[in-house]
Amino acid sequence: MHKKELDYFFYPEAIAIVGASQNPGKAGYQVLKNLTTIGYGGHVYPVNPKEKEISGLVCYETIQQIKDPIDLVVITVPAQHVNAIVQDVVNRGDVKAIVVVSAGFSETKTQQGKDMEDDIVRMASQAGIRVFGPNCTGVINTEIGLDTTIEPTVKQVKGGVSVFSQSGGMAGSILLFAEIQPVPLGFAKWAHVGNMCDVNTLDVLKYYGTDEKTKVIAVYMEGFDKGRELMAVASDITPKKPIIILKVGRTELGSKAAFSHTGALAGSDAVYSAAFHKVGITRVDDLFEMIDTAKAMSMAPPIAGHQVCIVSEAGGPGTMAMDELGKYSQAALAPIAKKTQALLKEKMPSMSLICQPDGYMDITAAAMEQHHREALEIVLEEDSVDAVILISVPPTFLPPVSIAREILPVIQQSNKPVLVCLMAGKWVDEARVLLEEEGVPTFDTPERAVRALVHMIDRHKFLERKSSGKGDHHE
Amino acid sequence: MSKALLEHEAKQMLVDYNIPVLDFTFCESYDQLKSAAIQYGFPVVIKIVSPQIVHKSEAGGVKLNIKNENELRTAYDAMLESSKQYDPAADIRGVLLSPFIPGGLEVIVGSVTDPQFGPVMMVGLGGIFVEIFKDVAFGVTPIDQREAMEMLASLKAYPMLQGARGKAGTSLTMLSDLMVKLSHLIEEKSIVELDLNPIFCFPDHIMVADARLIVDE
Numbered sequence: 001m002h003k004k005e006l007d008y009f010f011y012p013e014a015i016a017i018v019g020a021s022q023n024p025g026k027a028g029y030q031v032l033k034n035l036t037t038i039g040y041g042g043h044v045y046p047v048n049p050k051e052k053e054i055s056g057l058v059c060y061e062t063i064q065q066i067k068d069p070i071d072l073v074v075i076t077v078p079a080q081h082v083n084a085i086v087q088d089v090v091n092r093g094d095v096k097a098i099v100v101v102s103a104g105f106s107e108t109k110t111q112q113g114k115d116m117e118d119d120i121v122r123m124a125s126q127a128g129i130r131v132f133g134p135n136c137t138g139v140i141n142t143e144i145g146l147d148t149t150i151e152p153t154v155k156q157v158k159g160g161v162s163v164f165s166q167s168g169g170m171a172g173s174i175l176l177f178a179e180i181q182p183v184p185l186g187f188a189k190w191a192h193v194g195n196m197c198d199v200n201t202l203d204v205l206k207y208y209g210t211d212e213k214t215k216v217i218a219v220y221m222e223g224f225d226k227g228r229e230l231m232a233v234a235s236d237i238t239p240k241k242p243i244i245i246l247k248v249g250r251t252e253l254g255s256k257a258a259f260s261h262t263g264a265l266a267g268s269d270a271v272y273s274a275a276f277h278k279v280g281i282t283r284v285d286d287l288f289e290m291i292d293t294a295k296a297m298s299m300a301p302p303i304a305g306h307q308v309c310i311v312s313e314a315g316g317p318g319t320m321a322m323d324e325l326g327k328y329s330q331a332a333l334a335p336i337a338k339k340t341q342a343l344l345k346e347k348m349p350s351m352s353l354i355c356q357p358d359g360y361m362d363i364t365a366a367a368m369e370q371h372h373r374e375a376l377e378i379v380l381e382e383d384s385v386d387a388v389i390l391i392s393v394p395p396t397f398l399p400p401v402s403i404a405r406e407i408l409p410v411i412q413q414s415n416k417p418v419l420v421c422l423m424a425g426k427w428v429d430e431a432r433v434l435l436e437e438e439g440v441p442t443f444d445t446p447e448r449a450v451r452a453l454v455h456m457i458d459r460h461k462f463l464e465r466k467s468s469g470k471g472d473h474h475e
Numbered sequence: 476m477s478k479a480l481l482e483h484e485a486k487q488m489l490v491d492y493n494i495p496v497l498d499f500t501f502c503e504s505y506d507q508l509k510s511a512a513i514q515y516g517f518p519v520v521i522k523i524v525s526p527q528i529v530h531k532s533e534a535g536g537v538k539l540n541i542k543n544e545n546e547l548r549t550a551y552d553a554m555l556e557s558s559k560q561y562d563p564a565a566d567i568r569g570v571l572l573s574p575f576i577p578g579g580l581e582v583i584v585g586s587v588t589d590p591q592f593g594p595v596m597m598v599g600l601g602g603i604f605v606e607i608f609k610d611v612a613f614g615v616t617p618i619d620q621r622e623a624m625e626m627l628a629s630l631k632a633y634p635m636l637q638g639a640r641g642k643a644g645t646s647l648t649m650l651s652d653l654m655v656k657l658s659h660l661i662e663e664k665s666i667v668e669l670d671l672n673p674i675f676c677f678p679d680h681i682m683v684a685d686a687r688l689i690v691d692e
Contacts, residue, residue, distance in 0.1 A: 223591070224591065225590075225591060226591070227591035227592035227593065227615075228592060228593055231592070231615070268589060268591075268595075268613075270611075270613045271589045271613055272591075272592075273613070274595065274613040274615050275592050275615045278614070278615050
């Protein structure tokens with residue numbers, strides 16, 4: 001492939017790990033383990049003067065001793081040794097990218113730490129080398145089984161979501177939360193850039209923006225000083241793919257914590273919201289919402305309007321969904337034609353409450369699997385309905401899997417999003433797995449399904465604004 | 476360096492951008508003030524004009540509802556006196572005269588320069604809505620008509636702008652139009668901070684009653 005920009009981080013052909021170790025307590029052990037056991041097919045060269053061999057691989061005393069070409073170097077040694085190693089890497093002349101895992105630089109807020117970091121950037125930039133970190137865990141690329149991180153090893157599941165985080169802990173947690181979904185939410189690329197001495201938030205966003213494997217971008221952000229540049233980069237991307245950002249600093253306490261953590265000025269929260277809204281960035285408030293929204297946007301077809309039909313087999317959970325929907329003025333219940341209402345009354349169990357209020361169906365616990373299917377079929381046919389939230393709390397006499405099997409073909413044949421909430425826990429797990437394996441997103445609770453859908457509606461409205469704005473320019 | 480414009484300078488800049496402003500005349504002497512007041516017709520309002528006196532009310536520098544020539548003379552003398560007491564070093568340039576207009580909804584539109592995002596516009600309903608409920612909407616400039624409407628619609632007090640509980644609302648088109656023009660002004664004139672407080676809003680017209688502008692020079 002013709003490599004450009006950050007490709008050397010995400011598609012390296014040969015990697016040296018300086019600080020590779022046999023000791024499971026060291027970062028150099030974990031990085032080597034991830035690079036040799038997950039499925040990375042390129043060359044891996046451990047470097048450590050104290051070892052002759054690690055995990056069956058020849059261990060090199062210095063990076064110069066490696067005769068074969070190397071394009072990426074991961075450095076895990078203590079901070080005081082890092083700069084000398086960067087110089088060695090520069091001297092080799094073939095390396096294009098460095099990940100500095102080691103901590104103890106500008107994040108210590110000492111002059112010495114900052115000077116060392118500036119020195120790394122100076123050496124690397126003169127040699128045309130890009131640097132991730134320091135104080136970072138680097139990158140994952142599921143396409144080639146690459147993992148330079150010290151994050152807890154999760155099973156790599158390929159998918160369209162790419163993750164970027166200003167916090168290593170949150171970066172790892174996003175993966176762990178993605179993994180505990182009924183079917184692990186697949187991801188494409190993942191990056192944690194730590195102190196951002198060279199490669200920063202915008203570089204990674206731009207890279208994901210043009211990356212073909214990335215369909216949805218999920219970001220954890222504490223703050224960014226160049227707000228207008230962030231807006232400019234984002235507005236190039238959001239018309240093509242969603243950017244979901246979990247931006248902390250909602251409160252004064254959160255802002256203070258963010259500053260002491262990454263040194264980021266969290267900024268005025270309301271201004272961030274206004275800026276994100278303007279360029280079509282989807283802002284979420286917590287990890288659940290991030291995973292739910294990424295799941296909905298990456299699995300379901302895009303919504304073409306703002307009118308929602310809620311079909312619930314149980315009154316309470318249905319009411320919770322309605323309560324949540326009522327919070328958002330950008331969404332509305334879909335008005336259902338009288339003829340369709342009559343058809344539903346005929347087909348659904350006799351005690352069903354159809355369109356009370358309009359657009360809301362309580363098909364009651366008397367509803368069997370075919371009722372779930374028929375209700376879905378009928379409302380999806382309705383022109384006014386842009387999306388359906390289907391909720392069910394299957395009773396003992398109705399196996400959840402039977403519902404899943406029955407509704408699956410209807411959802412797959414429709415070009416409208418259907419968000420499914422089967423409640424709850426182990427009782428419905430097999431059914432949710434069945435649905436998600438076939439590309440139907442499922443949610444733990446009705447309100448979480450609603451929130452994810454509202455984000456889809458916001459994105460639809462943004463795209464609509466964009467396309468009508470374009471029309472104006474031609475006038 | 477940033478510099479606060481005097482009120483009549485600020486208002487003139489708004490007028491130059493076709494933003495509706497309550498009539499005003501800058502008067503450097505009492506004679507000038509008197510003849511201008513007669514031309515407007517009573518009642519009138521006068522405000523002190525001095526670069527050093529930012530909080531005019533605190534200095535006794537605002538007199539509302541002046542009904543005749545006698546009251547005008549008294550108010551003028553008292554204003555100069557109290558302003559000198561407030562800040563003996565103050566350079567008093569004159570007074571600003573406007574017609575006194577009661578009633579109407581009061582809207583505040585402001586802008587600040589955000590450290591991350593640069594110029595940001597803010598809108599809210601005057602009085603308790605902004606001060607107590609913090610019911611304000613933000614927009615990163617430039618703001619177009621649709622965005623201005625969206626900002627207004629996101630206010631909790633939006634129904635009051637539309638007219639609620641038997642009270643008249645105002646023209647949302649005029650208000651959003653003002654915001655769009657202001658957005659151009661902010662960008663083109665390097666406005667660091669701006670405060671239009673209040674803007675009197677009636678069903679068929681709106682006008683800026685007070686303006687504070689800080690420009691970057």
